[in-house]
Amino acid sequence: MVRSSSYACALLAGALFGCADGGSPVAPAAPASARVAAGAGAGLVQVPTLQTSAEPAGVPGATRRFDITLRFVVPLSAGQRAAFNGAASRWEHVIIGDKPAITGTIPAGFCGLPGVPAFTGTIDDILIDVVVVPIDGPGGALAVSGPCAVRLSDELPAYGIMFFDAADVSDLEQIGLLNDVVTHEMAHVLGFGTLWSFGRSLLADAGGADPTFDGHGANVFFNVLHGAGPVPVENIGGPETADNHWRESVFGNELMTGFIAPGANPLSSVSTASMRDLGYTVAPLSEPYRLPVASASVRALTAAPGLNLTAGEQLIGPVGGIR
Numbered sequence: 149m150v151r152s153s154s155y156a157c158a159l160l161a162g163a164l165f166g167c168a169d170g171g172s173p174v175a176p177a178a179p180a181s182a183r184v185a186a187g188a189g190a191g192l193v194q195v196p197t198l199q200t201s202a203e204p205a206g207v208p209g210a211t212r213r214f215d216i217t218l219r220f221v222v223p224l225s226a227g228q229r230a231a232f233n234g235a236a237s238r239w240e241h242v243i244i245g246d247k248p249a250i251t252g253t254i255p256a257g258f259c260g261l262p263g264v265p266a267f268t269g270t271i272d273d274i275l276i277d278v279v280v281v282p283i284d285g286p287g288g289a290l291a292v293s294g295p296c297a298v299r300l301s302d303e304l305p306a307y308g309i310m311f312f313d314a315a316d317v318s319d320l321e322q323i324g325l326l327n328d329v330v331t332h333e334m335a336h337v338l339g340f341g342t343l344w345s346f347g348r349s350l351l352a353d354a355g356g357a358d359p360t361f362d363g364h365g366a367n368v369f370f371n372v373l374h375g376a377g378p379v380p381v382e383n384i385g386g387p388e389t390a391d392n393h394w395r396e397s398v399f400g401n402e403l404m405t406g407f408i409a410p411g412a413n414p415l416s417s418v419s420t421a422s423m424r425d426l427g428y429t430v431a432p433l434s435e436p437y438r439l440p441v442a443s444a445s446v447r448a449l450t451a452a453p454g455l456n457l458t459a460g461e462q463l464i465g466p467v468g469g470i471r
């Protein structure tokens with residue numbers, strides 16, 4: 149489910165990926181490839197330059213809550229920085245449990261994407277590199293997102309990346325959807341979709357006609373919202389959409405479907421509980437949300453055309469583990 153795509157092929161040509169003549173990506177030969185197949189995790193290599201350390205007392209950021217640190221690799225406008233910081237804040241309200249700090253060096257280009265410098269220092273609790281560069285202009289490629297290094301103790305990420313096309317970031321900012329899109333992509337860095345089958349078995353019928361999310365917490369809250377049966381995962385839209393998002397036909401404007409709609413895109417209790425199912429300590433918080441009325445005729449009258457987020461999205465998986 150987490151894979152390379154044709155636009156990433158163009159993006160990464162000359163980096164880790166090669167491209168076939170037809171533009172289809174060719175699996176990279178380098179062991180540093182960031183692409184991980186479903187069910188991976190067993191072959192994860194330890195990152196020797198990073199190690200878990202004692203929580204440094206008195207150091208800013210070493211709090212007892214879960215902290216997301218963003219590193220803006222390329223300067224952004226104040227408005228764009230606010231959208232990214234706002235997305236981090238949105239998730240820090242939901243995920244609250246502190247993780248052990250990690251100290252050391254992340255080599256340059258660790259995630260397999262170009263232009264990302266090395267990092268040396270302490271990570272508490274996750275470092276996300278934010279790269280916004282010209283890729284292919286408006287539309288097309290939007291973002292490459294995912295976790296790059298996980299703690300071996302719990303297989304939750306300590307380092308990840310959000311690599312955006314500058315033209316799309318500018319357009320999304322202008323129409324007021326940048327914060328929602330970044331919050332969505334940040335969820336993938338934290339493990340939504342990208343770690344469901346990574347050392348866990350949270351996704352049932354992957355690649356099938358009716359994939360579902362098996363996490364207990366998400367199913368409890370889906371039931372509270374009067375959802376029927378196990379939480380439906382997207383089953384259409386190609387490999388970047390299917391198996392990695394909630395099913396649009398059931399969840400409508402929820403943030404973690406493959407579509408972002410004009411107006412509100414709330415983070416439901418199902419999404420926040422799915423983070424608990426991944427292993428995070430989660431606050432019992434969510435944004436106001438109701439499942440759409442399950443009537444095709446009503447949906448036809450109320451459905452808003454949304455931005456097909458996943459058409460331009462590529463998800464990546466971890467390449468390294470931290471002991």
Ligand SMILES: [Zn+2]
Nearest residue numbers: 332393458461
């Ligand atoms: Zn997505």
